[in-house]
Amino acid sequence: MPELPEVETTRRSLVPVLEGATINSAEVGRTRMLRRQPRPADFADRMRDRRVESLGRRGKFLLGHMEGDLTMVLHLGMSGRMQIQALGAERPAHTNVVLATDDAEVWMIDPRTFGFVVCLTPDEWDGSPFAALGPDALDALPRSPQLGAAITKRKSPLKSLLLDQHLIAGLGNIYADEVLHRARLHPLRLGASLDAEEVKRLRASIKPVLEAGLRHGGTTLDDLAYLLPDGRAGEYTQRLRAYGRTGQPCRTCGTPIERIVVTQRSTHFCPTCQPAD
DNA sequence: CCTCCATCCTGTGGGC
């Protein structure tokens, strides 16, 4: 659900509440949410009475830069969303993490618990998978030659490559399909098969798609699992060109959008605009 | 190192 535009929208809404604030308490209702914390009990202890210096993001990971060189890493997984609430407000089911400041509570609501939260020392960070994340798709997108070098040595389908957070961080299943549609590249094309012009087209499609998603508050699908922290639904949903539009006419050429499965993920494309070869 | 695959969960919607 939450991909880069949704996570960035979430980050922006949390900044006024968290940046500069001190965490008075950090409650974790489901210990599973702490499975990436080397010693789960450390989380609440490290967060308590510590100031949040800034709230950043890399790909789909929210990064709280905490006083004392600690880093809070928060990932929303498939079904996570954040809410800002008054102190003491009644918590709905699946409110798995609550950070309390002097002025407000920040809730992480995550029914499927694929999300997680940790607070790491610099050494723990260095040894963690988070340190190996690729460059952010919006803020640090590699130039075309570098991106091309990374892509053309891979034999995987483009769809899988765009979802590989080590290559570029931030795209998920929805926006990967949107990027490929905009780039007019078939999702099953292998990375190694791209020529320089196609790499350029692919690269040039990434930021416009993410920025459009961001501009419209992200994507909320039918089940409303994703909502902005203020409770609004994302409005990019109506603008999707490929994802979830199986059988509906391509907005460019009218051909019905097709759905296939690529490495276990549903994948949508226009067979005319995105030819297989 | 790369690629594929199962797995972790709960909720929802469709088909019968």
Place this chain on the structure above:
DNA sequence: TGCCCACAGGATGGAG
């Protein structure tokens, strides 16, 4: 109406 199954925005670790 109720039941069961398929499916869902993601990341990871192990096998080959």
